[in-house]
Structures are given as C-alpha cells and as structure tokens.
Amino acid sequence: MDSDAGSSMENALYEFNDDDEYMKFSDIMRSVHQNDPYATELEGIGGENWIQSMSNEDWEDLGRGVSNNTHLETVRISEGALNDRTRVAFFFLGLTRSSSIARMLLYEMK
Amino acid sequence: MVPFLQNTAHLRWLDLDDNNLQSEGFNLLLRALRGSPIKNLSCARCGIRSIEIDINNCFPQHLTFLNLSSNFINADGCHGLAELLQGGGARLSTLLLNKNEIDDDAVAILVDALQNNTSLTDLNLLNNDGISDQGMTILLKLVNDVSSIKATLQSNHTLQNIYINPGEPSDPNQKIQTNIDMATDINENRYNPEAAGREKVIQTQLHSVNRVELCRLQGVDHSLFSEIDPLHLPDVLALIGRSHGHGELYDVLSSSMMLLFSTVNVKKCIQQERDYHAAKVAEHRAKAEQLDAKLAAMEEAVEGNKRDQDNEQRSNKRRRKWWWGLWGGA
Numbered sequence: 001m002d003s004d005a006g007s008s009m010e011n012a013l014y015e016f017n018d019d020d021e022y023m024k025f026s027d028i029m030r031s032v033h034q035n036d037p038y039a040t041e042l043e044g045i046g047g048e049n050w051i052q053s054m055s056n057e058d059w060e061d062l063g064r065g066v067s068n069n070t071h072l073e074t075v076r077i078s079e080g081a082l083n084d085r086t087r088v089a090f091f092f093l094g095l096t097r098s099s100s101i102a103r104m105l106l107y108e109m110k
Numbered sequence: 111m112v113p114f115l116q117n118t119a120h121l122r123w124l125d126l127d128d129n130n131l132q133s134e135g136f137n138l139l140l141r142a143l144r145g146s147p148i149k150n151l152s153c154a155r156c157g158i159r160s161i162e163i164d165i166n167n168c169f170p171q172h173l174t175f176l177n178l179s180s181n182f183i184n185a186d187g188c189h190g191l192a193e194l195l196q197g198g199g200a201r202l203s204t205l206l207l208n209k210n211e212i213d214d215d216a217v218a219i220l221v222d223a224l225q226n227n228t229s230l231t232d233l234n235l236l237n238n239d240g241i242s243d244q245g246m247t248i249l250l251k252l253v254n255d256v257s258s259i260k261a262t263l264q265s266n267h268t269l270q271n272i273y274i275n276p277g278e279p280s281d282p283n284q285k286i287q288t289n290i291d292m293a294t295d296i297n298e299n300r301y302n303p304e305a306a307g308r309e310k311v312i313q314t315q316l317h318s319v320n321r322v323e324l325c326r327l328q329g330v331d332h333s334l335f336s337e338i339d340p341l342h343l344p345d346v347l348a349l350i351g352r353s354h355g356h357g358e359l360y361d362v363l364s365s366s367m368m369l370l371f372s373t374v375n376v377k378k379c380i381q382q383e384r385d386y387h388a389a390k391v392a393e394h395r396a397k398a399e400q401l402d403a404k405l406a407a408m409e410e411a412v413e414g415n416k417r418d419q420d421n422e423q424r425s426n427k428r429r430r431k432w433w434w435g436l437w438g439g440a
Contacts, residue, residue: 103122104124
C-alpha cells in the first residue's frame with residue numbers, strides 16, 4: 001500500500017514536472033512573441049522534453065519571436081539542444097536580427 | 111553561427127564552454143568575431159591547443175575577458191596569446207589559463223608580453239603542474255623586480271591578481287606566492303602606476319627584511335646603498351624612519367653607516383683640500399703680483415736714475431760749450 005502510494009506520488013511529481021516544463025515552454029514562446037519586458041532570459045537544456053519535442057517550425061517560430069523581441073538579453077542553451085543544423089539555421093537567423101541580446105551561452109553542443 | 115557572430119551588433123558576452131571547438135574552431139571563432147563589440151569570451155574545456163592571433167586583422171578589438179581554462183595550451187599556444195597582451199592597443203583585463211599545459215617556458219613568454227602591458231589585471235594560472243619555482247620567480251620579478259631601484263620602478267604595476275597553486279607553508283613556492291601577492295596588493299591599492307612603483311620601493315627595497323628575502327628569491331646579491339647618491343642618503347634614511355619606524359632605521363643605519371660617513375667625508379675632505387689649495391694659489395698669486403710690482407718699481411727707479419744721469423751729462427756739455435763759446439768770442 002505504502003509502495004503504491006509512493007509510486008503514485010512519484011508519478012504525480014513526474015506528471016507535474018512534465019506539465020511544468022510544457023507550461024514553461026508555452027510561457028517562453030508567449031513571452032518572447034509578446035515582447036514581455038520581464039522576460040529577459042531564454043534558457044533551453046537539450047535534455048528537457050520541450051526542447052526535444054520542438055519541430056523545425058517551432059524553432060523558426062522562436063527565432064522569429066526573438067528577432068522582434070527587444071527585452072531578451074540572455075540566451076542560454078545547453079546539452080545538445082542545437083545539434084541539428086536546420087534548427088541552428090532557423091534559430092540563429094532570428095538571433096542575428098535581435099537588437100537586445102547581449103549575452104549568449106551555448107554549453108555542451110555535441 | 112558564423113554569420114550571426116559576424117553581424118551581431120549587440121552581443122557582449124559569448125560563452126561556449128564544453129564544446130569541442132578545438133584549435134581550428136577557436137581560431138575561426140576569433141576571425142568571425144573580428145568586428146563584433148564582444149567583451150567577454152569563454153571557451154573552457156574546448157580542446158584548444160594553439161592560438162593564431164593577428165592582432166590587427168582577426169581579433170575582437172573590444173575583448174576584455176578571455177576564459178581558456180581546462181584546455182591544452184602550452185608554450186606554443188602562449189605565443190599567440192602574447193600577441194594580444196603586448197602593444198599599445200591591448201585591452202584584455204582578465205585571462206583565465208587555469209588547468210592547461212603551461213610550464214616555465216610558457217610563463218616566460220607571457221611575462222615577456224606583460225612587461226609593458228597596462229590592461230591585464232587578473233591572470234589565472236592555477237592547476238598548471240609544469241610551473242616550478244623558476245616560473246614562479248619569473249612571475250615575481252614581473253611584478254616586483256628588486257635587481258635595482260629602477261627595475262622595481264619599471265615592474266608591472268597593473269596586475270592585481272595572479273593565481274598560482276600555493277605550496278605548503280614550508281615550501282619556497284609559498285614565499286614566492288606571498289611576495290607576488292604583496293606586489294599585486296600594492297598594484298590593487300595604488301591606482302596610479304607611479305605611486306605603486308614608489309610604494310614597492312619603500313616596502314621592499316627600503317625594508318631590510320623584505321629586501322633580503324626578495325634578493326634571495328631573485329638571486330640578487332648587491333647592496334642597495336651602492337645605487338644611491340650619498341648626498342640623498344640622509345633623505346632616504348629619513349624616509350625609512352617615517353615608513354618603517356626606528357627599529358628599521360637603526361638596522362639600516364648600522365649597515366649604511368660606514369658607507370655614509372666614508373663617502374660623505376671623503377667628498378668633504380677633497381673639497382676642503384681643494385679650497386685650501388685654491389686659497390694657496392690665490393695667496394701665491396697675490397704675492398707674485400706684489401713682487402711684480404716691486405720689480406716694476408725697482409726697474410722704474412733704475413730707469414729714472416739713468417735718465418737723470420743722461421740729462422746731467424747733456425746739461426754739462428751745453429754749459430761747457432756755452433763757456434767755450436764765451437771764451438772764444440772774447
């Protein structure tokens with residue numbers, strides 16, 4: 001009984017984390033596109049589900065949002081999130097047009 | 111990524127840690143950042159061995175912070191780094207080279223480049239096992255060279271932190287590190303390089319204990335007082351008394367007393383002797399002039415007598431002629 005309870009608790013936490021990640025991704029996209037003045041940092045870790053599930057269109061969309069955003073100052077991407085050349089091209093096109101990004105951290109790209 | 115780096119007008123900080131850039135990728139990156147306003151670049155753990163820097167053509171001109179820690183940079187790699195540390199346009203203020211393959215030769219190359227550098231304040235060389243006492247001593251001489259007062263004044267007064275692996279308290283390395291820290295602390299507290307240079311002279315050259323230790327570490331064996339003009343010694347001694355107290359003044363006086371007196375007295379004696387002889391010369395000259403005058407007077411007197419005799423003879427002749435004239439006419 002206790003074991004089941006523990007397991008369900010773990011699942012709940014896991015599900016909660018998944019939702020949180022999903023919400024985080026949605027929030028990020030919305031903040032970037034709406035030019036939220038409080039969203040100054042964009043962080044993406046390659047191992048996270050929302051990064052792995054991003055399609056090329058999502059990356060292009062994110063790049064477009066970044067290019068029009070004037071508050072985003074830091075981009076922090078790590079652990080192979082940008083290993084795909086097509087993704088890189090879409091995303092960096094947006095970065096090139098950015099007038100606000102002053103700090104870029106790209107860790108552990110394989 | 112390269113088009114982005116070439117066209118970005120706002121990027122100030124680029125962190126590419128833990129990417130397998132290798133030397134080729136890093137050199138390509140530097141060329142791509144040539145015209146960018148980037149100030150901070152971090153490429154730790156990127157497999158970099160050699161660095162090709164053409165300071166005029168392919169280097170980000172605004173770069174002030176460069177992190178190359180945990181790579182494979184050795185003496186060859188330091189030749190490239192030296193390029194961006196020397197010359198009037200050097201702007202780099204922080205260079206992280208911890209955990210590389212830096213040895214004593216590499217340190218010598220960096221130190222040579224840093225001799226006239228006035229921008230680098232922080233140099234991290236931690237965890238480079240190839241740096242021995244010799245390399246550490248070179249670093250010490252960079253920030254405080256005690257081989258002469260001039261050398262101390264011309265040491266590097268910009269570096270505020272040099273990080274090297276500290277040794278055990280009994281280790282000679284530890285003493286070198288302590289003295290490096292002392293010099294860099296002076297650099298940090300004295301924003302004016304000239305003031306830092308003077309402070310180093312006072313704290314090390316004019317402090318007997320510190321000077322003895324630094325001379326031993328740097329292999330210097332000549333006396334400080336042989337460099338100082340004896341006429342300035344009293345001022346120097348007064349400065350030592352003011353800066354380090356009576357105890358230190360007493361020690362320095364004890365060691366410089368003979369030099370002080372012998373040098374100053376010899377000079378005074380020579381001056382006195384010269385004055386004595388100059389007075390003698392003047393006295394003899396006056397005596398000679400006096401004698402000349404006497405001689406002249408005597409000659410004039412002789413001359414006068416001779417003239418009188420001639421006049422008398424001539425007047426006798428005239429009288430005789432006149433008498434004979436009278437006698438003949440009668």
